[in-house]
Amino acid sequence: MSVHALHKMKASEDSAPRLDVVPNLVRDLGGITHLLTCGSVDDGKSTLIGRLLWDASDLYEDQRETVRRSGRKAAGTDLPDFSMLLDGLVAEREQGITIDIAWKYFDTSTRRFVIIDSPGHEQYTRNMASGASHADVAIVLVDARSGVKKQTKRHTAILDLVGVKHVVLAVNKMDLVNWSEDVFRKIEADFRTLCWKFNFWDATAIPLSAVFGDNVTNPSTNMAWYTGPTLIQHLEKTPSRVSEAGSVFRFPVQTVLRDGQDFRGLAGTVTSGSIKVGDVVVDTLSNANGKVVRIATMSGDLDSASAGQAVALQLDVDIDVSRGAVLSVPDARPTAAQTIEARFVWLSEKAFSLTDGYLLRTSTDLIPISAIEIKALLDLETMASRPARACTANDIAIIKISLGRAAAIDVFSEIPETGTLLIVDSVTGATVAGGVATSVDSRAEAAPEGHFVLKRDMLANGLNRDLSMSSKDREEFMRRANEVAILLRAAGVAVAIEPPPPVDDGMDPGL
Amino acid sequence: MTASPSHLDLLEAESIHIFREAAAQFRKPVMLYSIGKDSTVLLHLARKAFFPAPLPFPLLHIDTTWKFREMIAFRDRTARELGLDLIVYTNHDGINRGINPIDHAPSIHTDVLKTQALKQALDKYGFDAGFGGARRDEEASRAKERVFSFRAAGHRWDPRKQRPEMWNLLNGRLGTGETVRVFPMSNWTEKDVWRYILREKLEVVPLYFAAERPTIVRDGQILMQDDDRLQPRAGEKVEMRKIRFRTLGDYPLTAAVESEADTIEAVVAETLNAQTSERQGRLIDHDQAGAMEKKKQEGYF
Numbered sequence: 054m055s056v057h058a059l060h061k062m063k064a065s066e067d068s069a070p071r072l073d074v075v076p077n078l079v080r081d082l083g084g085i086t087h088l089l090t091c092g093s094v095d096d097g098k099s100t101l102i103g104r105l106l107w108d109a110s111d112l113y114e115d116q117r118e119t120v121r122r123s124g125r126k127a128a129g130t131d132l133p134d135f136s137m138l139l140d141g142l143v144a145e146r147e148q149g150i151t152i153d154i155a156w157k158y159f160d161t162s163t164r165r166f167v168i169i170d171s172p173g174h175e176q177y178t179r180n181m182a183s184g185a186s187h188a189d190v191a192i193v194l195v196d197a198r199s200g201v202k203k204q205t206k207r208h209t210a211i212l213d214l215v216g217v218k219h220v221v222l223a224v225n226k227m228d229l230v231n232w233s234e235d236v237f238r239k240i241e242a243d244f245r246t247l248c249w250k251f252n253f254w255d256a257t258a259i260p261l262s263a264v265f266g267d268n269v270t271n272p273s274t275n276m277a278w279y280t281g282p283t284l285i286q287h288l289e290k291t292p293s294r295v296s297e298a299g300s301v302f303r304f305p306v307q308t309v310l311r312d313g314q315d316f317r318g319l320a321g322t323v324t325s326g327s328i329k330v331g332d333v334v335v336d337t338l339s340n341a342n343g344k345v346v347r348i349a350t351m352s353g354d355l356d357s358a359s360a361g362q363a364v365a366l367q368l369d370v371d372i373d374v375s376r377g378a379v380l381s382v383p384d385a386r387p388t389a390a391q392t393i394e395a396r397f398v399w400l401s402e403k404a405f406s407l408t409d410g411y412l413l414r415t416s417t418d419l420i421p422i423s424a425i426e427i428k429a430l431l432d433l434e435t436m437a438s439r440p441a442r443a444c445t446a447n448d449i450a451i452i453k454i455s456l457g458r459a460a461a462i463d464v465f466s467e468i469p470e471t472g473t474l475l476i477v478d479s480v481t482g483a484t485v486a487g488g489v490a491t492s493v494d495s496r497a498e499a500a501p502e503g504h505f506v507l508k509r510d511m512l513a514n515g516l517n518r519d520l521s522m523s524s525k526d527r528e529e530f531m532r533r534a535n536e537v538a539i540l541l542r543a544a545g546v547a548v549a550i551e552p553p554p555p556v557d558d559g560m561d562p563g564l
Numbered sequence: 565m566t567a568s569p570s571h572l573d574l575l576e577a578e579s580i581h582i583f584r585e586a587a588a589q590f591r592k593p594v595m596l597y598s599i600g601k602d603s604t605v606l607l608h609l610a611r612k613a614f615f616p617a618p619l620p621f622p623l624l625h626i627d628t629t630w631k632f633r634e635m636i637a638f639r640d641r642t643a644r645e646l647g648l649d650l651i652v653y654t655n656h657d658g659i660n661r662g663i664n665p666i667d668h669a670p671s672i673h674t675d676v677l678k679t680q681a682l683k684q685a686l687d688k689y690g691f692d693a694g695f696g697g698a699r700r701d702e703e704a705s706r707a708k709e710r711v712f713s714f715r716a717a718g719h720r721w722d723p724r725k726q727r728p729e730m731w732n733l734l735n736g737r738l739g740t741g742e743t744v745r746v747f748p749m750s751n752w753t754e755k756d757v758w759r760y761i762l763r764e765k766l767e768v769v770p771l772y773f774a775a776e777r778p779t780i781v782r783d784g785q786i787l788m789q790d791d792d793r794l795q796p797r798a799g800e801k802v803e804m805r806k807i808r809f810r811t812l813g814d815y816p817l818t819a820a821v822e823s824e825a826d827t828i829e830a831v832v833a834e835t836l837n838a839q840t841s842e843r844q845g846r847l848i849d850h851d852q853a854g855a856m857e858k859k860k861q862e863g864y865f
Contacts, residue, residue, distance in 0.1 A: 081570030081759070155707040156700045158753050165571040167751065179728070186730040215730070296568055307584040310617040318616070322581050322732075351615035361569055363580035365615070376588050400728045414735055417588070473731040482737035487730035 085165045086293055089185050089217070091208045092194030097225045100127060101194060101263035102157075102168055103135030108270035109285045110159030110166075112138070127264045135263075154184045164289055178433070178447040181211050182398040186473075186487065188212075189293040190219040192284075197230045197260070201243040203434055210433040213251035214396060214449065214489065216469045219291045220248065222258040223284065228265055232275040250436065252466065255291070259284055298360035302326030303387065303463070303471045304334070304380040305416035309524070310365050318349055318365030319374060324416065324470035327359035334368070336378040337386040337461050339553065343368030360470075375528045377418030379461035379471055387471055389459040390490075391497040395474055396431065397450050397488030403478075404445035410479035410542045413454060416471050421457035421479070421538040423504075423549050428453055452476075452488070455497065457538045458550045465489035479539045497549070505541065505548045507534055527553075572760055576609065579748040581732060582711055583613035583695070586746045587620050589736030590693035593746070596682070597623040597650070599635045600812040601768050602697035602749065605757050608766055609748060610695070611646070622649035624685055624694070628677040629654060630665055630814035632790050638769045651689070655681035665816045666794060673814070683719050686743065693736075693744045701753045711750050717741030758832045772831055774808040774823040785819040810835070 092098045106112055107120075116138065125134040157168040171177065171184035185191060191212050195205055205222075212220060222244045230236045241258040248256040259268055260279055267273035270285045282290070303324045310318040328334065328345060335342035347367040348355040358364045366380070374380070379387050393413075399405065411422045429438040431449040444450040465472030469489070476486040512534055513520075520526040534550050541548045569577070586593055595610060597603050610619055625639060643650040658676040665673040686694060700707050712734055716722050718741075725742075727735060736744065749757075761768060778789040780796050780803075787794065789802055794816050796802055807820035808831070825834045 081572045081763070083570065084568060085571045085574050153708060156751070157707060158701050158751070160755075183728040183730050295574065307581070308588040310614055312616040312618075316616055320584055320613075322577060324732075349616060351612040361574060361577055363577040363584075363613070412737070414733055416733070417585075419737065473733060475730065475733050475735055477735055477737055479737075481739040482735070482742065483725075483739070484727040484729075484735045487728065487733075 082160060082165045083163045084293055084296065085167060086288060086291060087167045087169060087187050087189045088288065089169045089171070089181075089188035089191040089212075090194065091171070091181055091185075091191060091212075092223075096194040096196050097263045098194050099136035100134075101192070101223060101225060101261075101269070102170065103138040104263045104266055104269045105166075105168075105285065106138045106157075106159055107133075107135050108266060109161050111161075112159070130264055132264060153180055161285065161289060166288070178207070178211060178449070179398055179400045181208065182215050182487065183400065185212050185217050186215045188217050190221065190288060190291045191217050192221045192223050194223045194225055195240065197224050197226045197236055197240065200224075200236075200240040201247060205244075206247060207433040209247055209251060210436060211398075213253065214398070215487075216294075216465065216473075216489065218252070218254045218294070218297065220253050220256045221284065221287060222256070223263075224258055224260045225263050227260045227267065227273075227276065228262045232260075232267075232273075234276070234278045237276075237279075257281070257287060259287065295361040298325040298470060299468055300326050301385050301468055302328050302332075302334075302380075302382050303468060304328065304366065305461075305471065306336075306374060306376055306378045306380060307417050308376055309374075316349075316367060317371060318347075318367050319378075319380065320363075320365045321380075321417070322363045323358050323360050325360050325468055327357055328366070329357035333383060334366070334380040335383045335386060336372070336374045336380060337389045338378060338459055339373060341372035341374060342383060343370040343372050345369075373524050373527060375524060377415075377460070379416060387461040387463045387468070388493040389495050390456065390462040390493040391459050392453070392455050392494045393462060393474075393490050394428070394451065394453050394492045395465075395488045395490045397452050397474075397476065397486040399444045399446055399448045399450055399486050401478070401483060401485035402446055403483075403485065405443055405450070405485075408545065410539050411485070412477040412479050412539065413456060413460065414475035414477050414484075415460050415462055416473075418460045419477070419535070420460045421535050421542060421548070421550070422454055422476075423457045423538070423542065423547055424455040425476075426453045427451075450486075451491075452486075457535070457542075457548060458552055459495070462490050462493045464491065464493055466491070479542070505546050507538060507541075507548060507550045509534075509551045509553065512537070572756065572763060575749075575752055575756060576612070576760075578732075578751065579609040580613040582734065582746065582748040582750075583610055585734040586693055586695065586712070586736060586744075586748075587614070589734075590738075590744065592689070592691050593621040593693040593695065594624045594651070594686075594689065594691040595619070595621055595695040596697075597625050597639070598697070598812075599625065599631070599639045599769060600697075601757055601761060601772065602699070604766050604768050605752075605760055606695065606697040606749060607642070607646075607648075608764060619648060621695075622651050624651045624653060624689075624691075626678055626681045626685065627652050627654045628665075628673070628681070628814050629659060630673075630677075630793075630816060632769075632771055632788070632812065632815045632818075634771050635769055635812060651685070653681060653685035653688070655684060664793075665814050670817050673817075686719070691743070692738060693746055695746045695748060697749050698745075698747050699752050699754070699757075700750050709747065709750065711747055712736060713745040713747065714738075715743045715745065719743065755836055758835050762828055762832050768828075769812060771809045771812055773828075774806050774826040774830075776804050777807050777820070778802050779805045779807060779820065786822065787818075788815055788820055790815040 120133050120137050127134045155170045159166050169184045171180040193208050224240050237260040244258050261268035268283045304321050306319045307321045310320050330345055332345050345366050346369045348358050349365040413420045413422050427444050427450050429451040430441040431438050463471040472490045474488050475484050478485050517530050520530050538548045655677050663676045714725050780787050780800050808823045809820050825831045
């Protein structure tokens with residue numbers, strides 16, 4: 054009997070899919086680890102990634118055969134050139150995309166790994182920051198012969214800035230220093246000192262040789278003095294960001310789902326903490342609150358939902374909450390921020406301009422910026438800041454922003470998932486900077502001379518007179534108000550939008 | 565939650581997040597539906613994203629008039645059973661000019677009846693966003709594609725206009741004349757698609773399963789004679805073979821593989837155990853790209 058006939062017979066006994074038919078292949082993997090690799094080609098980055106793919110992944114046989122048959126050898130050895138496995142990515146580098154990140158996927162027996170590769174050339178700050186923002190863990194590669202360099206300092210500073218919590222220092226080319234423990238311990242100590250000033254939860258140094266494969270997947274026989282994990286063992290144990298999300302509940306509302314008269318669901322993904330049926334949630338902007346009566350998904354209602362789950366929440370009252378709101382529990386809310394200070398990586402080729410109109414993008418909200426000011430630029434090598442008024446591509450700028458209306462924002466170091474921000478060019482729509490909130494304030498700056506307030510009455514009587522008080526029309530009201538504010542700002546008028554009247558929810562205002 | 569989410573749970577949640585971000589930010593989105601397994605998964609994810617509400621956008625199928633008949637039947641039944649708003653668009657100008665995949669080079673046929681047709685349809689209905697099932701693992705040139713892929717006026721892809729994407733923030737504010745392609749399955753792999761079809765018990769077009777079908781071998785490839793527009797040439801004959809398809813498209817351009825895999829489990833086993841990358845063309849692409857890169861390095865240009 055052929056193997057397939059056997060499958061067929063088994064399957065016919067039971068209508069449910071037989072996952073045991075193809076063990077190790079069909080079952081879900083235990084999670085996803087997003088892995089950023091930083092370092093230059095000289096440090097052996099391509100060879101290390103190639104070696105990881107070769108030793109630890111589910112490569113197709115034809116891909117292996119291509120490498121074997123090419124006859125290309127790793128420099129100075131008789132071993133196959135594993136960096137070939139990344140050739141596709143290298144060639145694609147020439148497409149001219151402004152910010153370059155290449156994604157590559159492989160599975161070990163327990164985890165999905167996503168390799169996020171950003172180029173190592175001198176324009177790397179914005180590339181790396183962009184890639185690192187998706188990473189759960191970063192491999193910082195150094196050459197054992199040169200150790201921790203200025204570039205290593207810049208790399209770790211960028212990782213910390215965008216919230217990477219797990220860093221691995223891969224001390225490569227140990228074969229070229231005679232597998233010396235002394236050399237490794239010195240580099241490891243330098244790295245520890247470097248990491249001291251950052252907020253990493255875990256910083257581990259591993260001595261290895263990407264070319265020979267020592268301590269990549271297989272324990273090295275050349276470094277008996279090293280008793281720690283191999284690189285892949287370490288990576289498989291590293292938790293992902295979503296599994297390490299904090300305990301404070303946050304739920305940015307993406308859209309409102311309606312199904313007939315009965316269902317009005319607030320759709321979104323729990324970004325941190327968890328929520329269960331019966332909990333009271335509040336929108337900090339309107340102060341409206343309600344009790345969760347249903348957590349809906351197409352696979353069935355849930356009793357609770359936690360970080361990473363995409364659901365729709367139905368509340369016991371029909372409160373006017375829409376996209377842009379961030380639901381929380383009443384005693385641990387995000388700030389209804391009017392002014393913020395944040396660290397931004399400037400991504401655009403186009404430098405910051407005082408006359409450009411900008412918008413601030415939060416988890417799900419887009420808010421007109423009424424005033425924006427560069428305070429300082431950050432030196433990534435020393436972490437010192439120096440006062441500045443301008444910034445351009447690859448700069449790390451400390452920027453103060455006044456918002457045209459309040460937005461729900463957290464301080465990034467406290468609740469990272471709802472503390473990330475983008476600055477958007479209001480005319481082209483381009484993303485010009487990405488950053489993290491370092492302080493948020495619910496008080497507006499004292500209105501400067503000539504500050505223009507867009508009154509709700511003024512908007513309601515003319516521009517918005519076709520709109521009703523339905524929640525859908527109220528969303529449209531706010532969208533038009535935003536666009537008017539953007540036009541005025543582009544014309545050089547400092548502008549703020551009058552906030553909607555607060556909802557009287559009967560709760561203690563002290564909450 | 566008791567168990568930590570599996571990788572498919574995480575991928576599903578990410579796709580739902582992307583669907584909702586796009587539907588909330590774009591004025592008039594549409595889902596590009598091609599009937600194959602990737603579209604089947606994409607449609608399932610879209611339904612999950614908006615459940616219990618109906619899909620807030622229509623589906624668009626670009627019909628070249630050369631799809632397998634079973635694909636069209638599956639498409640119409642899916643739309644009917646799920647109550648979907650399905651738009652079928654054909655470039656009739658191209659058909660009237662006699663463009664077809666048997667007499668013309670595949671590149672001409674594809675350009676006129678697929679690429680041009682898609683642009684015409686997007687313009688005709690004024691869609692500003694199109695969901696597609698493309699994945700970054702498909703080929704090297706897609707490895708850097710964004711989740712929101714912007715197109716300038718005229719549907720041009722300008723590498724310098726592609727926006728950096730940080731964290732899970734998807735900026736969908738359009739510039740003048742811009743439209744966007746949205747790829748909710750960017751981070752899925754070929755294997756994930758099949759794993760998910762099995763896990764969610766999704767129905768796919770029967771052509772993915774092995775069956776006795778009338779075939780013609782042409783240029784070393786097995787084609788299915790789906791209707792009488794494809795006729796054997798001198799030296800060719802129509803023979804019954806047990807075949808199935810790994811990808812689905814226009815039937816004269818879609819090669820079958822001989823296979824015994826006639827259940828979903830067997831197909832998944834065969835796919836996951838495959839020793840070659842899914843698209844056999846992929847290997848050729850790689851070789852050519854490598855050769856070209858080498859020539860460049862050698863100063864050929």
